[in-house]
Amino acid sequence: MLNFEHYTPTEIVFGKETEKQVGNLVKKHGGTKVLVHYGSNSAVRSGLLDRVCGYLKDAGVEYVTLGGVVPNPRLSKVYEGIELAKKEKVDFLLAVGGGSTIDSAKAIAYAIADPGLEDVWDLYAGVKEPAACAPVGVILTIAAAGSETSNSSVITKEDGWLKRSVNNDLARPRFAIMNPELTYTLPPYQTASGGVDIMMHTMERYFQQTKPLDITLGMSEALLRNMLKYLPAALENPTDYEARAEIMWCGSLAHIGLMNLGGTRGDWSCHQMEHELGGMFDVAHGAGLAALWATWARYVYKALPERFVTFATNVMGVEPGADDDETINRGIDAFEAFLETVRMPRSLTELGIQPTDEEIKELVWKCSFEGKRTIGGAGVRALNAEDMEAIYRAAY
Amino acid sequence: MLNFEHYTPTEIVFGKETEKQVGNLVKKHGGTKVLVHYGSNSAVRSGLLDRVCGYLKDAGVEYVTLGGVVPNPRLSKVYEGIELAKKEKVDFLLAVGGGSTIDSAKAIAYAIADPGLEDVWDLYAGVKEPAACAPVGVILTIAAAGSETSNSSVITKEDGWLKRSVNNDLARPRFAIMNPELTYTLPPYQTASGGVDIMMHTMERYFQQTKPLDITLGMSEALLRNMLKYLPAALENPTDYEARAEIMWCGSLAHIGLMNLGGTRGDWSCHQMEHELGGMFDVAHGAGLAALWATWARYVYKALPERFVTFATNVMGVEPGADDDETINRGIDAFEAFLETVRMPRSLTELGIQPTDEEIKELVWKCSFEGKRTIGGAGVRALNAEDMEAIYRAAY
Numbered sequence: 001m002l003n004f005e006h007y008t009p010t011e012i013v014f015g016k017e018t019e020k021q022v023g024n025l026v027k028k029h030g031g032t033k034v035l036v037h038y039g040s041n042s043a044v045r046s047g048l049l050d051r052v053c054g055y056l057k058d059a060g061v062e063y064v065t066l067g068g069v070v071p072n073p074r075l076s077k078v079y080e081g082i083e084l085a086k087k088e089k090v091d092f093l094l095a096v097g098g099g100s101t102i103d104s105a106k107a108i109a110y111a112i113a114d115p116g117l118e119d120v121w122d123l124y125a126g127v128k129e130p131a132a133c134a135p136v137g138v139i140l141t142i143a144a145a146g147s148e149t150s151n152s153s154v155i156t157k158e159d160g161w162l163k164r165s166v167n168n169d170l171a172r173p174r175f176a177i178m179n180p181e182l183t184y185t186l187p188p189y190q191t192a193s194g195g196v197d198i199m200m201h202t203m204e205r206y207f208q209q210t211k212p213l214d215i216t217l218g219m220s221e222a223l224l225r226n227m228l229k230y231l232p233a234a235l236e237n238p239t240d241y242e243a244r245a246e247i248m249w250c251g252s253l254a255h256i257g258l259m260n261l262g263g264t265r266g267d268w269s270c271h272q273m274e275h276e277l278g279g280m281f282d283v284a285h286g287a288g289l290a291a292l293w294a295t296w297a298r299y300v301y302k303a304l305p306e307r308f309v310t311f312a313t314n315v316m317g318v319e320p321g322a323d324d325d326e327t328i329n330r331g332i333d334a335f336e337a338f339l340e341t342v343r344m345p346r347s348l349t350e351l352g353i354q355p356t357d358e359e360i361k362e363l364v365w366k367c368s369f370e371g372k373r374t375i376g377g378a379g380v381r382a383l384n385a386e387d388m389e390a391i392y393r394a395a396y
Numbered sequence: 397m398l399n400f401e402h403y404t405p406t407e408i409v410f411g412k413e414t415e416k417q418v419g420n421l422v423k424k425h426g427g428t429k430v431l432v433h434y435g436s437n438s439a440v441r442s443g444l445l446d447r448v449c450g451y452l453k454d455a456g457v458e459y460v461t462l463g464g465v466v467p468n469p470r471l472s473k474v475y476e477g478i479e480l481a482k483k484e485k486v487d488f489l490l491a492v493g494g495g496s497t498i499d500s501a502k503a504i505a506y507a508i509a510d511p512g513l514e515d516v517w518d519l520y521a522g523v524k525e526p527a528a529c530a531p532v533g534v535i536l537t538i539a540a541a542g543s544e545t546s547n548s549s550v551i552t553k554e555d556g557w558l559k560r561s562v563n564n565d566l567a568r569p570r571f572a573i574m575n576p577e578l579t580y581t582l583p584p585y586q587t588a589s590g591g592v593d594i595m596m597h598t599m600e601r602y603f604q605q606t607k608p609l610d611i612t613l614g615m616s617e618a619l620l621r622n623m624l625k626y627l628p629a630a631l632e633n634p635t636d637y638e639a640r641a642e643i644m645w646c647g648s649l650a651h652i653g654l655m656n657l658g659g660t661r662g663d664w665s666c667h668q669m670e671h672e673l674g675g676m677f678d679v680a681h682g683a684g685l686a687a688l689w690a691t692w693a694r695y696v697y698k699a700l701p702e703r704f705v706t707f708a709t710n711v712m713g714v715e716p717g718a719d720d721d722e723t724i725n726r727g728i729d730a731f732e733a734f735l736e737t738v739r740m741p742r743s744l745t746e747l748g749i750q751p752t753d754e755e756i757k758e759l760v761w762k763c764s765f766e767g768k769r770t771i772g773g774a775g776v777r778a779l780n781a782e783d784m785e786a787i788y789r790a791a792y
Contacts, residue, residue, distance in 0.1 A: 001411075001637070001638060001641055002411070003410060003411025003412060003414060004408075004410050004411060005407070005408060005409050005410070006407075006408040006410065007407045007408065008404055008405075009404075009405040011401070011402075011403045012400075012401060012402040012403065013399075013401050014399060014400050014401070014402065014657075015397075015398070015399025015400060016399060018399060213641065213642055213645055214622055214625070214626070214642055215618060215619060215622045215642055215645060215646055215649065218615075218618030218619070218621065218622055219614075219615045219618050219619075221618070222611060222614030222615050222617070222618050223611060223614070223615075225614065226610055226611045226614055229610070230610070241397070242397060245397055245609065245658070246609055246610055246611055249609055249611060249657065249658075250611055253611065261410075261645065262641070262645075
């Protein structure tokens with residue numbers, strides 16, 4: 001068991017109509033001029049953006065708006081936000097959306113808080129450490145990334161389609177408004193993709209050689225069982241408040257830092273291999289993870305059979321087989337069957353992409369940092385470029 | 397399901413030798429002159445207090461010390477601390493101990509932060525609302541109360557032996573240093589009593605008419621199962637780091653606010669009835685809860701059979717009986733059997749007290765606020781004075 005630190009200062013305001021409190025929350029957390037950051041047109045079409053701007057106005061808070069954040073949020077949009085925020089003397093970022101919008105807001109917040117930082121990409125490239133971050137608030141509309149309480153931000157640089165992350169407590173949002181009703185209109189594919197992302201945030205931590213606290217593993221198993229129950233329920237009835245609420249809160253719990261305490265940060269091989277898929281092919285993040293996981297699991301499970309056994313029995317609820325191998329494979333099969341019920345891909349082909357040999361080489365080249373790094377070493381098993389290629393190919 | 401807010405800003409620093417970081421943590425959170433507050437002689441005898449003062453000195457932080465906090469911490473000690481803190485211009489409270497010491501520190505912190513507050517007891521008597529609270533830091537030496545991350549403080553006024561609490565986010569500690577090794581020397585009775593307190597913090601929330609989120613219930617069950625496993629392990633081998641760590645982290649999780657999200661604050665009847673026992677007879681808090689719980693459960697379970705059934709099957713792991721009644725009673729019996737294995741009392745007599753008729757009347761009189769309030773109404777079932785008397789008598 002490892003020592004750990006755990007710091008989760010985000011003020012969570014959860015439930016129906018909670019977005020009406022946004023003006024007071026911005027003021028409480030020191031905002032005087034807000035950049036309202038959002039993504040696609042759905043926030044506009046649904047009327048949410050207008051309502052939010054109205055609440056800010058009612059509370060006497062000045063604001064400017066910037067939309068157009070896309071999934072796998074782009075560095076160019078971040079630069080646009082930085083320029084606008086500086087020009088308008090913005091001191092608070094309000095993200096209205098999901099993980100992409102929140103991550104883009106965090107990137108802008110890093111940039112405007114540190115005049116000494118010439119290019120915010122330096123943080124993502126790992127060349128510099130964050131020194132400061134302007135306050136960020138969130139109105140969450142997609143349950144998936146957990147960025148509303150997490151310390152992480154992932155940005156894609158168009159030049160070379162590099163997708164890179166920064167994890168720093170400075171960027172933890174000051175508040176997160178979470179109204180499950182705001183996710184009612186999310187299309188089924190996005191709902192399912194977000195659900196898989198939530199599960200994978202838990203599983204990337206659950207599968208690791210260093211045994212976390214038992215209570216950590218027990219809570220992770222409870223979270224995964226909860227998702228197995230409520231993700232299909234939300235797909236069946238998109239306005240099932242209970243299901244949407246369970247999924248939304250699980251999304252935060254999965255990524256707030258609770259689910260690996262006592263262990264290392266986890267494996268994250270699937271996330272890193274998916275990041276390259278997302279960067280090159282612009283697939284939905286959770287769907288990309290779904291397409292890779294079972295292949296990864298079958299490739300590595302012999303390095304940590306005991307955890308794959310408890311996953312099979314305690315999470316997937318399968319009957320133990322004649323030996324560990326059989327139990328484990330039943331668990332992985334059961335997870336694939338679950339993916340099928342929520343109409344998520346179990347392979348790259350089902351994901352809708354068929355990378356050429358050249359493209360697979362490029363994916364591996366990027367994911368291995370030009371052959372210079374392995375991934376997954378803090379988790380189940382370190383993977384080098386050769387392993388990555390084998391998994392990408394087997395996931396075909 | 398109810399809307400909720402969740403705010404847990406305490407910076408947790410968990411693991412071996414973490415107390416060495418105390419000087420830097422005090423400075424990070426703005427402390428310049430510290431009142432080091434502690435309880436019995438064990439902190440002195442073990443050398444911990446000297447070490448802590450040394451770490452503060454090394455970090456260039458000034459301090460004064462005040463010991464002598466007792467279980468069911470007294471208002472007179474709080475007054476003494478306030479006088480000392482004001483005289484010494486203290487701006488930071490450092491509690492070195494368990495719940496009693498932390499609660500006493502919180503009371504002092506309320507008083508010194510609000511010059512307009514003439515008598516801090518007014519907060520506990522419910523006459524005034526807290527307006528401010530000086531920063532509090534914690535070095536935890538007893539896993540039990542969860543006060544190291546919670547917003548609550550419980551103080552006993554000697555005049556009338558009234559035990560009252562204040563719950564306010566202002567009092568959440570800025571940091572909590574949690575080194576499981578510091579609990580190695582805790583006597584078995586205190587270890588077990590603390591363990592029961594941790595379980596009861598979870599159970600008082602678990603048993604309520606308003607259904608919390610399913611993930612809340614699932615995490616609560618995982619926490620309770622973890623305590624069933626690790627409390628006996630810590631009693632068997634007091635220097636079992638893993639067991640001490642599991643218990644210590646469960647103590648925080650149980651009371652940090654996670655375990656009732658989506659529901660009301662819970663029942664708390666046992667806590668309130670035990671508070672009066674603690675005030676009048678000065679019994680160990682967890683032991684007092686142990687002595688009451690099964691009697692309370694048998695008295696109220698028909699008002700919420702479904703939750704008592706899941707407690708029996710999912711937590712206590714009993715085989716379902718022929719009907720719910722049988723299942724529920726098996727679960728309550730199993731909990732009593734667990735109490736016996738950890739040598740905790742299952743009745744007032746086993747607790748070592750045999751209140752006279754007069755004393756039972758006085759307990760009820762105080763717990764019912766002179767017959768004017770019911771308890772438990774937000775949980776399983778409201779109890780009036782007559783119910784309280786029946787439970788105190790049946791728990792004999």
